[in-house]
Amino acid sequence: MAYTIDHFMWGYQSHFRINQECACKSIFQLLDERFAPQVFLVGILVEQQENLYPACVDPEQDFWAVSSDFDKALQVADGIRNEYKERALMHSHPLAQKWHDGALVRRSIRDAIEQIIENHPARPSDLIYFVSDPTRVEGYMVSVVLGLQKIILEEHPSLSSSSVPVHEYLDMPVPISLMEATIKSYLGKASGELRLPDPGCGTSEMNPDEILRDGASRMMIGLAYRVDQGSIEGWHGLLGSCTNIARTYYEGIEGSGTIVLAREDHPSLKKAILFQNPPMLSATRAARKLLQLATHELALHTNSENLFGLVEIGKYGPAAEDLFTIGFLGHHHWEVRHNSKILMRVRYGQPSLPKPPYDEKKLEKDLPRIFAGMTGRQVERIIGLIHQAEREPHGTMLIISSAAKKEAERLSTEGTCIASKTLTPELLSSLTPIDGAVLLNPKGTCYAIGVILDGMASELGNAARGARYNSAIRYVCSSKSPTFAVVVSEDGGVDFFPDLRPQIKRSEIDEAIERLQHFMTASPVSRRRYNETMGWLGQHRFYFLPDDCEAINQLMESIDKKIEEENPSAIRIVRSGFSATDGFDPDFYYEYEERSNNAIDTDEE
Numbered sequence: 254m255a256y257t258i259d260h261f262m263w264g265y266q267s268h269f270r271i272n273q274e275c276a277c278k279s280i281f282q283l284l285d286e287r288f289a290p291q292v293f294l295v296g297i298l299v300e301q302q303e304n305l306y307p308a309c310v311d312p313e314q315d316f317w318a319v320s321s322d323f324d325k326a327l328q329v330a331d332g333i334r335n336e337y338k339e340r341a342l343m344h345s346h347p348l349a350q351k352w353h354d355g356a357l358v359r360r361s362i363r364d365a366i367e368q369i370i371e372n373h374p375a376r377p378s379d380l381i382y383f384v385s386d387p388t389r390v391e392g393y394m395v396s397v398v399l400g401l402q403k404i405i406l407e408e409h410p411s412l413s414s415s416s417v418p419v420h421e422y423l424d425m426p427v428p429i430s431l432m433e434a435t436i437k438s439y440l441g442k443a444s445g446e447l448r449l450p451d452p453g454c455g456t457s458e459m460n461p462d463e464i465l466r467d468g469a470s471r472m473m474i475g476l477a478y479r480v481d482q483g484s485i486e487g488w489h490g491l492l493g494s495c496t497n498i499a500r501t502y503y504e505g506i507e508g509s510g511t512i513v514l515a516r517e518d519h520p521s522l523k524k525a526i527l528f529q530n531p532p533m534l535s536a537t538r539a540a541r542k543l544l545q546l547a548t549h550e551l552a553l554h555t556n557s558e559n560l561f562g563l564v565e566i567g568k569y570g571p572a573a574e575d576l577f578t579i580g581f582l583g584h585h586h587w588e589v590r591h592n593s594k595i596l597m598r599v600r601y602g603q604p605s606l607p608k609p610p611y612d613e614k615k616l617e618k619d620l621p622r623i624f625a626g627m628t629g630r631q632v633e634r635i636i637g638l639i640h641q642a643e644r645e646p647h648g649t650m651l652i653i654s655s656a657a658k659k660e661a662e663r664l665s666t667e668g669t670c671i672a673s674k675t676l677t678p679e680l681l682s683s684l685t686p687i688d689g690a691v692l693l694n695p696k697g698t699c700y701a702i703g704v705i706l707d708g709m710a711s712e713l714g715n716a717a718r719g720a721r722y723n724s725a726i727r728y729v730c731s732s733k734s735p736t737f738a739v740v741v742s743e744d745g746g747v748d749f750f751p752d753l754r755p756q757i758k759r760s761e762i763d764e765a766i767e768r769l770q771h772f773m774t775a776s777p778v779s780r781r782r783y784n785e786t787m788g789w790l791g792q793h794r795f796y797f798l799p800d801d802c803e804a805i806n807q808l809m810e811s812i813d814k815k816i817e818e819e820n821p822s823a824i825r826i827v828r829s830g831f832s833a834t835d836g837f838d839p840d841f842y843y844e845y846e847e848r849s850n851n852a853i854d855t856d857e858e
Contacts, residue, residue, distance in 0.1 A: 260309035260320045262296045262393045269453025270294050270311050273397060273443055279461040280439055281401065284432060284606055285409070291380060291400035293318070295366050297326045300392030309393065315781040317375040326365045333368070334361035341422050359386045359394070366396050379403055385440035388447035397443040399436065406432060408609040410594050412574050417479055425482075427475035428468075431597045431606055434475065435468030442467075462603070466492075469597060469604035476589065476596075477557035479575050481516045487557030490535050494557075495579055496602055497537040499587040503545055508581040510547030513554045514589075515576040517561055522576075525551055526563040534560055544581060552578065608746035619753045622841060623735050624655055624695040634675075634697040639739055639747065641678035642685065648743035649685040650721055652692050652704070656734035661692050661700035668692070668704030675699075690725075690738075707731070726750055756844040757796050765790055766801065769808040777819045778812060787828060795834050796842055802831040 258267065270292055277290035294311040295318075308323035310316065334340065334357055344350040367384045370376060380400035387394035411430035419425050428434035442459055446452055473492040477484065487494075491514075499508055512534075515522060526546075532539040534555045543560060547553045551563040569576055571592035578590045588598040595607045613636060620635060621627040635653065642649050654660050661670050668689055674680070676691075676699045684691055689703035708727030715723065725738035729750050740748040768786045772778050790805060797805070809828060817825060 258311075258313065260306050260311070260313045262294075262309050262311070262395060263391050263451070263453075265451055265453030266294060266296075266309075266311045267453070269447075272453060272457040273446075276443075276457045276459045276461070277399060277439065280435065280459070280464050283461055283465050284435065285405050285609070287405055288401060291377075293398050293400075294395055295323055295326075295384075295398055296390070296393035296395040297323060297330075297362055297366075297387065298392055299327070299389075299394050302392055305392060312781060315779045317377060318370070318373060322373060323366065323369055326362065326369060329368060330358075330361040330365035333364045334358065337361070338422050338424075362387050362394055363396055366398070370398065381406055383436050383440060385444045388444045390447055390452065395447055397440060397447070399440065401436075405609075409606050410596050412591060412596075413572070414479075414574055417482070419482070425478060427478055428472045431468060431472050431604060434472035435465055438464050438468040438471055465604055466602070469599065472597060473589070476514060476577055480514055480577070481556040481558075484556045484558035487534060487555075487559075491557045492599075494534045494537070494540070495587055495589075496585075496599060498541050498544060499581055499583075499599070500585045501537055501541040502584075503541050506545075507584045508541060508544055508587075509583065510544045510581050511552040512544070512547065512579040512581075513552045513564060513566060513576065514557060514579060515554065516556055517554075517559075519576060521567050521569040522554060522564040523567050524554075524562060524564055528560060528562045531559040531561050534558060611747050611749070615755065616749070618756070619749075620695070620737070622753060622756075623737050623751070624653075625735075627695050631696050635695065637678055638676055638681050638693075638697060641681050642739060642741050643747050645682065645685050645741060646743075647686065648721065649741050650690040650725055651739040652690045652706070652725070652728065653695055653737040653739070654692065654732065654734055655695060655736070656732075657692050657694040657698070657700050660734075661704075664692075664701065664704050664707070667707070668701045670701045671699065673698050673700055722748060754795060754842065756842055757793065759839075759843050762793070762796060762801060765793075766804055766808070769805065769812065772812050773808065773815070778816050780816060783812060783816070784826070790831070791828075794831055795837070797831055797833060798837070798839065799833045802833050806830045 274290060274292040277292055278288070281288040281290055293316065294309075296309040296311075298305055298307045298309075306320055306324075308320050308326060310318055310320045310323065313320060337357055337360075339353075339357060342353060344353055363384050363386050366387075367382070370382050370384070376382075377400070379402060381403045383399045383401070385397040385399075387396045389395075409430060409432055411433070413429065414427075415429050416424040416426050428437060439459075442464060446457060446459075470489075470492045473495075474488045477488040477491050481487075495512075501508065513522065532543070534540055534557065540553075540560060543553055546563055551565060554561045554564045566576075566578075569592070574591065576591075577596075579587060580590065581587045585601045586599070589596050598605050598607060616636060616639075617632055620632050638651065642651055652660075658673070661668070676684075676693060676697050681691065684699070684702045687703045689705050691699060692701040692704050693699040706724045706728035708724070708729075708731035711726050711730040713726050713730060715726075719742070722740050722742075725740050725748075729736045729738050738750045740750070742748070765786055768782075772783050772786075787809070809830075813825070813828075
């Protein structure tokens with residue numbers, strides 16, 4: 254039985270969608286590795302032909318939205334377009350007017366698709382959807398729809414206002430975050446690929462790093478536009494100017510200091526020194542030289558184009574979102590902030606987001622798993638110390654060991670032993686300025702500070718991370734007693750080792766295997782739902798017992814054979830078999846309703 258598309262737009266539409274989903278995974282996992290993007294296509298018929306549907310959705314089977322949901326998209330778009338204030342704009346040149354009208358039509362179709370998705374009763378509540386401007390493919394205006402996990406998006410920093418008024422008939426859209434700017438960059442690139450002949454007949458040529466850098470450029474342009482609509486040259490060069498300054502030495506010294514991005518007459522700035530002939534920010538050597546003057550008290554002032562002088566920042570109302578600080582933190586390292594909130598970091602030209610806050614609920618569950626019998630009060634005390642540690646500006650490391658007293662004695666020549674003391678957050682703050690780790694037990698009792706850790710090299714080490722992170726891994730992996738490391742980086746972010754896999758309900762595994770058994774009796778097999786099930790199993794293969802692996806492998810082989818018989822011409826997905834993880838302990842990784850909570854019996858208080 255040949256595979257056919259009922260709601261047909263062009264021959265490679267499914268190939269194009271699958272390529273885009275793969276590209277999105279590579280792009281957005283650069284910003285947060287937890288993303289699992291969903292991509293689908295919506296086509297709206299604008300060229301009336303016989304036997305063509307008014308709307309088409311790909312995938313057309315086993316998906317929460319169906320083609321008929323969008324049948325009235327053009328009528329919805331007409332109503333939306335009538336509300337645009339830009340409709341009142343008139344251009345003197347006929348060609349410019351034609352472009353303007355066409356842009357409003359495309360925008361209204363995009364907004365209509367967004368509205369239909371937003372109001373759809375079956376829309377997944379855990380995803381936020383973004384729609385590209387439609388592109389003409391055959392007789393359809395086709396939009397790429399990207400869905401990203403809402404909970405992850407909301408964890409990352411963003412501004413509030415998404416547009417800047419230009420005049421009474423026009424608002425300029427501006428990104429609210431690096432995430433949104435990267436989404437717009439991707440959707441623009443995807444629209445461009447739809448313009449190619451037979452889109453989808455080859456692989457996507459998107460470069461994830463380029464998409465991310467373009468997103469960073471879009472965000473910086475948006476920040477500059479919020480600040481000063483007149484500094485056109487500065488808008489487009491701001492990202493490059495900051496990167497060039499960060500990589501330039503001055504008399505052998507790395508760049509360090511602050512630049513304030515605000516309009517020339519911003520009321521929150523107190524002018525200390527004014528330059529009579531303001532140099533350009535894009536003049537890298539001159540700008541880098543002046544950065545030497547930007548101390549903690551004073552900052553360079555720019556509107557993205559000119560450097561006006563040195564200023565102090567006074568009282569600022571953050572709701573205005575028109576004043577930003579750019580901090581230079583060393584060679585090839587800078588970040589942009591709004592009201593002390595980091596919007597973006599750049600290292601060696603690669604943009605990134607600050608690491609989101611750790612999951613405290615997960616930590617509350619993980620600590621008693623590592624240290625059996627740890628009480629709720631002890632967990633609360635350790636988390637309080639971690640909160641204090643992450644506020645330390647120079648970074649630090651906590652080592653929590655059930656054998657902390659003995660380890661302090663063993664490492665006494667590599668640190669400073671102290672009389673046992675139960676730590677408070679205030680006391681911890683006084684102990685972290687020196688190098689080395691703070692060594693304590695699960696009760697929060699400290700035995701040594703400034704400890705230099707030992708341990709054998711581990712394959713879990715990461716050459717891209719610093720010495721503090723890798724020494725923690727070596728020590729924990731070499732320890733014969735339950736041990737937990739908290740590593741606070743100088744540039745922000747907290748890492749835990751071990752970072753335990755979450756517990757899972759045994760019933761979830763049983764239900765997934767039951768779904769596979771159902772596919773054995775289904776005719777035909779829903780390939781999309783089968784692939785979703787196999788995807789879930791692939792993500793959770795760590796948790797399977799030997800009997801689970803044997804059952805999954807047998808069912809997978811039988812179902813794959815059945816699919817091939819049903820559709821010999823279909824693309825076949827070759828999957829690796831499942832095998833049990835060595836040393837897997839179901840009592841540790843399967844979720845139970847209650848666990849022992851006896852008082853811990855390790856070191857003395």
